[in-house]
Amino acid sequence: MPTTLEFAETAYTAYGESTGLRTHDGGPMPDWDELTDRTRLAWTQAAGAVALAAVAGLTGVPTGGTxxxxxxxxxxxxxxxxxxxxxxxxxxxxxxxxxxxxxxxxxxxxxxxxxxxxxxxxxxxxxxxxxxxxxxxxxxxx
Incomplete structure (x- = not known):
């Protein structure tokens, strides 16, 4: 099972593939290893939230605020x-x-x-x- 950090990197890569490796404002996307710790943490938190939602959907176990x-x-x-x-x-x-x-x-x-x-x-x-x-x-x- 991938770690949340690995999920985050996968999501970041998929985002880059969908935008032609461009950021939200049209600039070039840095490689994952070039991101600041804060930006990697944000992607990791987002990936973790998605993973928890998927687990909740599959198991019925409440997550997050529920x-x-x-x-x-x-x-x-x-x-x-x-x-x-x-x-x-x-x-x-x-x-x-x-x-x-x-x-x-x-x-x-x-x-x-x-x-x-x-x-x-x-x-x-x-x-x-x-x-x-x-x-x-x-x-x-x-």
């Missing part, structure tokens, strides 16, 4: 008998391990308030078993 934060409300599958008959409950994110893994405090419709740890993101809870260690965004349920 990643979970402490305090976000998400949905988790629960045992209906312990949640007044409902198979899904809201939960508050209490710890973010990664863009796809969180700890939550479940706010079920009953007396029990439980902690759930290391829940993994899924696109939908439609096929999740009650109590499974998964979460999804609110509004994601059909």
């Amino acid at each position: 990643g979970p934060d402490v305090g976000d409300v998400v949905l988790v599958p629960v045992v209906p008998d312990e949640n007044n008959g409902a198979a899904v409950a809201p939960a508050i994110v209490t710890r973010v391990w990664s863009r796809s893994t969180v700890n939550v405090r479940v706010l079920g419709d009953g007396n029990a308030i439980t902690w759930r740890t290391s829940l993994t993101y899924v696109e939908s809870l439609d096929s999740a078993l009650p109590g499974a260690a998964v979460w999804t965004w609110t509004g994601g349920e059909s």
Whole structure:
């Protein structure tokens, strides 16, 4: 798998090929190795954003500004008998391990308030078993 820096150089080369090796203002494009550190960093950040968007599209794992934060409300599958008959409950994110893994405090419709740890993101809870260690965004349920 190429590094983000290698993606950036590939993108820069493709940009040059599409513009006849001309910059945005018509000047000649320098070689990748002649770019300033700041310009290479900008291309690397752009390439990283594109790579994250591609991963999100392929996996359904949120990226960028859509990643979970402490305090976000998400949905988790629960045992209906312990949640007044409902198979899904809201939960508050209490710890973010990664863009796809969180700890939550479940706010079920009953007396029990439980902690759930290391829940993994899924696109939908439609096929999740009650109590499974998964979460999804609110509004994601059909």
